[in-house]
Structure formats: structure tokens, C-alpha cells
Amino acid sequence: MxxxxxxxxxxxxxxxxxxxxVNPYExxxxxxxxxCRIKTLTEIELIIVSGDIANDGDVDAYxxxxxxxxxxxxxxxxxxxxxxxxNNFDIALSEEQNQYxxxxxxxxxxxWHFISVDTVVEGEDFGFISETNLAExxxxxxxxxxxxxxxxxxxxxxxxxxxxxDICMLNNGKELLALCEKYExxxxxxxxxxxxxxxxxxxxxxxxxxxxxxxWLPGIDTVKISKGFGFNIIDFSSDVSIASCIx
Numbered sequence: 001m002x003x004x005x006x007x008x009x010x011x012x013x014x015x016x017x018x019x020x021x022v023n024p025y026e027x028x029x030x031x032x033x034x035x036c037r038i039k040t041l042t043e044i045e046l047i048i049v050s051g052d053i054a055n056d057g058d059v060d061a062y063x064x065x066x067x068x069x070x071x072x073x074x075x076x077x078x079x080x081x082x083x084x085x086x087n088n089f090d091i092a093l094s095e096e097q098n099q100y101x102x103x104x105x106x107x108x109x110x111x112w113h114f115i116s117v118d119t120v121v122e123g124e125d126f127g128f129i130s131e132t133n134l135a136e137x138x139x140x141x142x143x144x145x146x147x148x149x150x151x152x153x154x155x156x157x158x159x160x161x162x163x164x165x166d167i168c169m170l171n172n173g174k175e176l177l178a179l180c181e182k183y184e185x186x187x188x189x190x191x192x193x194x195x196x197x198x199x200x201x202x203x204x205x206x207x208x209x210x211x212x213x214x215x216w217l218p219g220i221d222t223v224k225i226s227k228g229f230g231f232n233i234i235d236f237s238s239d240v241s242i243a244s245c246i247x
Contacts, residue, residue: 001043001045001046001109001111001112001235001236002042002043002044002045002233002234002236003044003045003047003048003114003233003234003236004035004038004044004046004047004048004074004231004232004234005047005048005050005152005189005207005209005231005232005233005234006031006047006048006049006050006212006231007049007050007051007052007081007154007190007191007192007209007210007211007212007231008050008051008052008081008191008192008194008211008212008213009024009027009028009049009052009053009054009065009211009212009213010024010052010053010054010055010083010211010212010213011024011025011028011053011054011058011061011062011064011065012024012025012054012055012056012058012061013055013056013058013060013061014060019055019213019214020214020223020225020227021227022213022214022225022229024055024212024213025064027212027213027214027229028065028068028212030229030247031212031229031230031231032068032069032071032072034245034247035047035072035074036072038233039072039074044074044233045075045109046074046075046076046077046107046114047069047072047074047075047076047077048076048077048079048114048116048152048189049069049076049077049078049079050079050081050152050153050189050190050191050192050209051079051080051081051082051083051084051120051153051154051191052081052082052083052084052154052191052192052211053065053078053080053081053083053084053089054083054084054085054088054089055083056083057083057084057085057088057089058088059088059092062088062089062091062092062093063092063095063096065078066092066093066096066098066101067096069100069101070096070098070099070100070101072100073100074100075100075101075102075107076100076101076102077101077102077105077106077107077114077116077152078101079105079116079118079152079153079154080118080120080154081120081154081155081191081192082120082121082124082125082126082127082154082155082168082192106140108144108147111147111148112147112149112150112236113140113144113147113148113149113150114150114151114152115137115140115141115144115149115150115151115152116151116152116153117129117133117137117151117152117153117176118133118153119153119154119155119170120154124168125168126155126167126168126171127153127154127155127168127170127171127192128170128171128172129153129170129172129175129176134172134176134179137151137179138179138183141179141183141185142183145183148186148187148236149180149183149184149185149186149187150185150186150187150188150189150236151180151185151187151188151189152188152189152190153170153188153189153190154190154191154192155168155169155170155173155190155192156169156170156173156190156191156192156193156197156208157169157170157173157174157176157177157188157190157206158173158177158197158199158206160193160195160197160208161218161219162193162194162195162216162217162218162219162220163219163220163221164216164220164221164223165192165193165194165195166193168192169192169193170190177206180204181201181202181204184203184204185204186203186204186205186240187204187205187206187207187234187236187240188204188205188206188207189206189207189208189209189232189234190207190208190209191208191209191211192208193208193216194210194211194213194214194215194216194225195208195210195211195215195216195218196208196209196210196215196230196232196244196246198242205240205242207232207234207242209231209232209244210228210229210230210231210232210244210246211229211230212229212230212231213229214226214227214228214229215228215229228246228247229246229247230244230245230247231245232244232245233245
């Protein structure tokens with residue numbers, strides 16, 4: 001099965017507002033058009049959006065996001081990031097009947113089970129998975145042990161080599177990785193870092209997807225960007241294959 005992984009869209013309060021001379025709406029519109037084109041070439045079973053949908057948690061930004069995602073006519077999971085405001089997202093979500101969003105935040109087919117994890121700490125840029133959420137994740141992994149497990153979340157668990165974002169990564173990433181190794185989780189996907197990275201450890205693949213809005217330059221600890229943007233196409237076959245689509 002093929003899954004598209006989007007992250008860090010950062011839709012601003014209005015269409016004309018830019019970030020570092022980048023218009024997030026134009027990038028998101030382009031990405032959605034690309035997904036439609038890709039769907040004519042290959043079957044996409046699921047889309048996962050791993051956080052920072054809106055830059056300031058604006059309700060109108062979430063309305064736009066939901067309308068565009070519904071137009072893709074593909075089941076999707078929307079995970080929130082540190083820039084998002086859950087109350088405002090829920091307001092936008094309640095206003096329309098959304099046919100394709102998966103409100104359970106889990107998806108299962110005959111061989112894979114996808115689980116989303118909340119890593120957001122209210123008011124903070126860094127991520128943390130509470131003991132309650134870690135225990136719930138472990139319960140879900142055990143319950144679905146007959147399937148290959150893929151986990152998606154916002155914050156990255158392994159440093160990407162960009163000090164600007166590594167100081168606010170997942171604070172208890174080691175605990176998460178230990179849990180995933182214990183139960184032989186096959187895949188961990190995240191965003192937040194505004195860069196593309198892939199690690200392979202034994203049978204587990206850990207992957208950070210490129211941001212839809214822009215990328216941070218490698219190795220920097222100051223605010224400098226590359227205007228390149230993109231997303232990942234992940235083929236969850238017996239050997240996980242990742243294609244980063246950068247524009």
C-alpha cells in the first residue's frame with residue numbers, strides 16, 4: 001500500500017500573508033494538485049498529515065485545510081503540532097460533514113496498522129509523550145501485534161543535525177524508541193524538523209518528512225531557510241520504500 005505523508009503546512013491567517021517570503025497556501029495548493037496527479041498514476045490508500053497545519057491556529061486556516069483535504073477524496077489522518085490549536089481545529093471540524101477524515105486517528109488494512117501519537121505540550125515548542133499516552137500506545141501495539149505497526153507523530157525523536165529544531169524535538173524520544181524496539185515496530189514517521197531524514201535500525205525505519213512550507217538549512221542554529229518544499233510517498237510493502245518529492 002502507498003501512503004502520502006504531509007507535514008508542516010503552516011497555513012497563515014489569510015492567503016496573502018507570507019512566511020520568509022513563502023506563501024504557504026500556494027505550496028499547499030500545489031501539493032494537493034500533485035497528489036491528484038499522482039493518484040492518476042498509482043493508488044494512494046491513505047494520507048497522513050503530521051502537524052503544524054496552521055501557523056497560528058486560525059480557524060479559517062483549518063477550514064481551508066479540511067476543504068482541500070476532502071477534495072482529494074482519499075482517507076486521511078490529521079495530527080496536530082505545536083503551532084496548532086486543538087479547540088480551533090475542532091471548531092472547523094464540527095462545521096462540515098467531512099467524509100474522508102479518520103477521527104479515530106488509526107487505520108488498518110490486512111497487513112499494516114497505523115497509529116498516531118500526540119506529542120504536543122501546550123504552550124511549548126518541544127514535544128513529549130505523557131506516561132498515559134505511552135501506556136495507551138503500548139496497549140494498541142500489543143492489541144494489533146498480528147500486523148506491522150507504523151507510528152506517526154509531529155515531533156522527531158532522533159536529532160536531525162539542525163540545532164534550531166533539535167533543541168525542541170521529542171524530549172522522551174529514547175523512551176519511545178525503546179518501546180518500539182521492544183515490540184518490533186516497523187516504522188516511525190514525523191515532521192517538525194522542516195527537513196527530510198531517514199534512519200534504518202534493525203527492522204525499523206524512522207523517517208522525518210520534508211515540510212510543505214519550507215526547509216531549514218542543514219546545520220544552522222539561526223533562522224535561514226530553503227524555499228524547497230515537498231512531501232513523502234511511502235510504499236508499505238515487505239520492504240518499506242520512501243520517495244521524497246521535493247519541488
